[in-house]
Structures are given as C-alpha cells and as structure tokens.
Amino acid sequence: MSKQTLIPIGPYHPLQEEPELFKLYCEGEIVKDIKWETGYNHRGIEKLSEKKSYDEVFFLVERICGICSTSHPFAFANSVEEIINVEITNRAKYIRSIIGELERIHSHLLWVGLAGHFLGYNTVFMWAWKYREPVLDLFEMIAGNRNNYAMFKIGGVRRDIEKAKIPAIQEVLALVKKKTDLLVGAVTDDPVFHARTKGVGVLTREDIVNFAAVGPTARASGVDIDIRRDDPYAAYPLVNWKVITSEAGDVFAKAEVRLLEMYESISIIEQCLEGLKREKEGDIDVKVKHIPEGYGIGRAEAPRGEVFHFVVSDGSNSPARHKIRAPSYTNIATFKKSCVGQSISDATITLAAVDPCYCCTERLAVAIDRNNGQRIMNAKEIIEHSTQITNRLLNNE
Amino acid sequence: MGFKTFCFKKSLWLFHFGGASCNNCDIEILACLTPKYDVERFGMVLVGSIRHADVLLVNGSINKKDKPRLLEIYEQAPKPVLVVAIGACGCTGGIFAEGETFAGPVDKIIPVDAYIPGCPPKPEAILAGIVKLLGKN
Numbered sequence: 001m002s003k004q005t006l007i008p009i010g011p012y013h014p015l016q017e018e019p020e021l022f023k024l025y026c027e028g029e030i031v032k033d034i035k036w037e038t039g040y041n042h043r044g045i046e047k048l049s050e051k052k053s054y055d056e057v058f059f060l061v062e063r064i065c066g067i068c069s070t071s072h073p074f075a076f077a078n079s080v081e082e083i084i085n086v087e088i089t090n091r092a093k094y095i096r097s098i099i100g101e102l103e104r105i106h107s108h109l110l111w112v113g114l115a116g117h118f119l120g121y122n123t124v125f126m127w128a129w130k131y132r133e134p135v136l137d138l139f140e141m142i143a144g145n146r147n148n149y150a151m152f153k154i155g156g157v158r159r160d161i162e163k164a165k166i167p168a169i170q171e172v173l174a175l176v177k178k179k180t181d182l183l184v185g186a187v188t189d190d191p192v193f194h195a196r197t198k199g200v201g202v203l204t205r206e207d208i209v210n211f212a213a214v215g216p217t218a219r220a221s222g223v224d225i226d227i228r229r230d231d232p233y234a235a236y237p238l239v240n241w242k243v244i245t246s247e248a249g250d251v252f253a254k255a256e257v258r259l260l261e262m263y264e265s266i267s268i269i270e271q272c273l274e275g276l277k278r279e280k281e282g283d284i285d286v287k288v289k290h291i292p293e294g295y296g297i298g299r300a301e302a303p304r305g306e307v308f309h310f311v312v313s314d315g316s317n318s319p320a321r322h323k324i325r326a327p328s329y330t331n332i333a334t335f336k337k338s339c340v341g342q343s344i345s346d347a348t349i350t351l352a353a354v355d356p357c358y359c360c361t362e363r364l365a366v367a368i369d370r371n372n373g374q375r376i377m378n379a380k381e382i383i384e385h386s387t388q389i390t391n392r393l394l395n396n397e
Numbered sequence: 398m399g400f401k402t403f404c405f406k407k408s409l410w411l412f413h414f415g416g417a418s419c420n421n422c423d424i425e426i427l428a429c430l431t432p433k434y435d436v437e438r439f440g441m442v443l444v445g446s447i448r449h450a451d452v453l454l455v456n457g458s459i460n461k462k463d464k465p466r467l468l469e470i471y472e473q474a475p476k477p478v479l480v481v482a483i484g485a486c487g488c489t490g491g492i493f494a495e496g497e498t499f500a501g502p503v504d505k506i507i508p509v510d511a512y513i514p515g516c517p518p519k520p521e522a523i524l525a526g527i528v529k530l531l532g533k534n
Binding site for chain 2: 011012013014017018019039040041042043044045047048051059060063064065066067069110113125126129130133145146147148357359362
C-alpha cells in the first residue's frame with residue numbers, strides 16, 4: 001500500500017470565500033478520502049431566533065446566508081403563515097416570486113463566475129460578475145439594498161413594486177437574457193471547459209437519492225425535484241414554467257442546469273410583472289394580529305435547493321422552537337462520493353459544483369464520550385476551565 | 398515621509414479573513430475586484446497568504462473557534478499591517494452579538510485601524526474606507 005498524504009484546504013484558504021476545512025487524503029494525485037470540519041462560521045441562529053419577535057426573525061434569517069437571503073425569509077414566512085393559516089394577496093405573491101427569481105439569477109451568475117474562476121477561465125468570471133451588477137442595482141431600486149432586501153413580513157411584503165419601476169426591471173431582464181446567451185456560448189462552445197468538466201465529479205441517480213441531495217445538484221443527475229412545483233407556494237402555480245433537468249450528473253450538467261434555469265427565472269419574472277399590472281397597487285399585505293399555538297413547516301426552493309424551516313409557536317411573541325435545514329447540508333455530503341477517485345486538480349471544481357454555502361450549513365459539533373455521555377474537553381479547554389475556577393476561588397476569598 | 402506612509406504608498410495587497418459571517422461582505426469584497434469597481438487598477442489584489450499582505454480585511458462576527466485563528470493570522474502578518482473591520486458584524490457583532498458562540502467584535506481581539514459599517518457595505522463604501530485609511534497614515 002502506498003503512503004497517503006493529507007492535503008488541507010482551508011479553513012482560511014484563497015479558494016473559499018468562507019471558512020471551512022476540507023481534508024483530502026491522497027495517494028499520489030488521486031483523492032482517496034475526504035473529511036470536512038465545520039464550526040468556523042457558527043453563530044447560533046436557531047437559538048437567537050427564540051429571543052426575537054416574529055418580525056425581527058425575518059432580519060435574522062435573512063442573514064443566515066447573504067447570497068440566498070430571500071429563500072430563508074421565504075421559508076420562514078411559509079411556515080408562520082401555515083400556523084396562522086392566512087392566504088396572502090395575489091400582488092404580494094407576485095412580488096415574492098419576483099424577488100425570489102431575481103435572487104436565483106444573481107446567485108447562478110455568481111456561481112458561473114466562480115466556476116470559471118476555479119477552472120482558470122477568468123474571462124467567464126469577469127463577465128458573469130459584470131452582468132450580475134445590473135441585477136443588484138435592481139434590488140437597490142426595489143428594496144434599497146444590494147443584498148439583504150428585507151422585503152418579507154408575515155402576511156405579505158414590506159414594499160410594493162410600483163408601475164413606474166416595471167420598465168426598468170424589464171430592461172435589465174432583456175440585458176440579462178442577452179448576456180446569458182453569451183455565457184451559454186462561452187460554456188458550451190469552449191473545448192477546454194468541456195475537457196475539464198465532462199465526466200468529472202459524476203453523481204448517479206442512486207447517489208443523489210442516498211445522500212438526499214436537492215436542488216440543481218439533484219436535477220443535474222436526472223432527479224426531477226423542485227419545491228416550487230412539488231409544494232407550490234407564492235406565485236409559482238399562477239405562471240407557466242418548467243423544471244430543468246439533465247441526465248449526466250457531472251459538473252458540466254450542473255452548469256447546464258443552472259444556466260438554463262436562468263431563462264426560466266427570466267420568464268417567471270416577466271409573467272409576474274404582467275400579473276402585477278392586473279392587481280391593485282398597494283394591496284400588498286394582510287394584517288396579522290396574533291399568532292396562535294401550533295407548528296408549521298415552510299419550504300422554499302433556494303438557488304441551491306430546498307430550504308426547510310420548522311417553527312413551533314406557543315402563542316407568545318417569539319418562536320418557541322425554530323429549526324432550519326439549508327440545502328448545502330445534504331449537498332456537501334455528496335463530496336464523499338464525487339471527489340473520491342478524482343485527481344486533486346479536479347477536486348476544486350467538484351467541490352464548487354454543488355455551489356456549497358457553508359454559512360447556511362454551519363453546525364456546532366460537540367465531542368461526547370460514547371460510554372458515559374459526558375462532553376469531552378480538549379487540553380486547552382481544561383486549562384481554561386481550571387483557570388476560571390482558580391480565579392473564582394481567589395475572588396471569593 | 399514616515400515609515401508607515403512609505404510602506405502603504407503603492408499597490409496594497411489584501412488578505413481576506415472571513416469570520417462567522419453571512420457571506421455578504423465576502424461577496425461584496427470580491428465584487429470590488431470585478432469590472433464595475435476594479436480595484437486592481439490601483440494595484441490592489443487579494444493574496445492567498447497573510448505573509449504577503451499589507452492589509453487584513455476582517456468581516457463577520459468572530460466566534461469561539463475563529464478567535465485563536467484570527468490572533469494567529471494577525472501575529473503572522475508582516476508589520477506594519479492595516480486592519481480593516483468590514484460590515485456591522487465586524488464592527489460590533491451586529492445581529493449576532495447576542496449569540497452564544499460570539500467571542501467579541503474584532504477590535505476586542507486585535508487592533509483595528511478602520512471600521513466600514515453597513516450590512517453589507519457597498520463596494521463603493523469599502524473603497525472609500527480604504528482610501529480614507531490611506532489618507533490618515
């Protein structure tokens with residue numbers, strides 16, 4: 001047996017924007033095993049949520065992840081609205097869907113750019129990020145901020161999209177559509193891109209089912225799931241669109257699914273804008289006075305897959321329990337299959353291909369002794385603990 | 398011309414430390430490098446190692462696991478180094494300051510030269526902050 005080498009990626013690595021540690025165990029150039037370590041990004045959001053009122057929780061869940069900062073409020077709104085059993089107005093539904101789809105466009109553009117960057121194809125990186133800016137400008141016009149839009153509230157949305165703003169949105173959509181053609185061309189016609197991504201990081205249908213992967217990762221392997229169609233919410237049942245799938249399961253298929261999804265998003269927004277023109281202006285929310293006891297499940301299709309929120313209400317002003325599961329939580333586990341057996345140089349694009357979002361996924365790990373259930377402390381923690389006890393004794397005397 | 402002014406006269410190299418953040422500030426820092434803002438025309442680039450950097454950009458609230466690593470990275474930085482805390486979380490802890498894993502805002506851990514507030518600050522604000530910092534030194 002040959003010797004295994006450990007190659008760490010992270011926690012603060014130029015490849016990743018976020019802190020996360022991957023350990024690649026390699027024999028020669030081939031990755032034999034992969035482990036990942038979390039906790040660098042843990043903020044205790046589920047616990048924080050129990051201290052805040054329902055209105056404030058929206059601002060908190062928005063800051064779970066900056067890139068999909070509408071999908072979490074979306075799922076949270078769905079779960080709370082399930083508890084109080086309220087039907088929001090059509091205008092609010094359209095506005096919610098518009099924001100959700102604009103976010104999908106900017107997130108997918110961001111991913112295409114980063115994927116190009118990881119392959120050393122920096123032209124695509126610069127292009128994609130250049131044409132992402134007009135979408136962010138739209139957000140600034142609608143919500144007043146480039147990211148973290150604070151558009152959602154229980155029973156509707158906070159701001160209206162007035163008639164005067166619609167032409168500007170349509171203009172940007174036309175531009176994005178044209179530039180998506182450009183990116184599709186850059187990706188599909190480029191022989192180098194084909195060579196680097198086809199047959200790399202393949203996930204079969206069985207792998208997807210076994211790992212319970214979601215979103216574009218699953219759809220690229222031929223698993224036809226999409227929460228927008230399977231568990232309809234907001235304006236998605238009111239407009240015509242289709243779910244994009246691909247069969248190959250490699251990195252190329254994932255890029256293809258994301259790029260084609262952008263066309264669908266553009267079409268959804270165009271139809272929603274038509275819908276907005278039919279509805280009465282200003283009719284954007286239903287007044288909610290009280291949140292009864294009970295529990296609700298809210299799901300939403302984020303750019304990366306299904307976001308799941310579970311809220312328990314005890315009739316008070318803040319949630320009694322708030323459970324969140326983000327799509328990357330299951331998608332990241334597929335690395336165990338897709339990276340193993342690849343060369344190290346392909347590992348980076350394979351890691352990037354599921355569009356992992358570590359700040360959504362972050363969990364706190366505590367080591368517990370299996371025999372007696374006690375929490376295990378490391379040497380540093382024990383010394384710190386000991387110092388604290390000494391200080392306490394000194395202060396008392 | 399003082400030593401510090403001499404050091405920071407030309408092409409600053411940046412190192413980015415993302416603490417426990419929501420990714421937004423990270424993305425806005427990256428957006429500074431892309432065609433619309435393009436800080437590379439001033440010679441600013443993101444580098445992979447703190448040992449090559451003149452400026453340490455820190456964003457996000459710092460949790461218990463990040464704290465020793467941030468200290469270590471600061472100690473490894475060649476001095477003088479400018480530390481910039483970016484975003485509401487970097488400046489004060491922001492919405493996560495009440496969290497149970499929160500280990501203090503950046504300035505409680507390492508000395509900070511400039512604060513750029515905002516959630517997230519716009520790329521223009523990040524650029525303006527760094528320009529002001531250079532004017533000060």
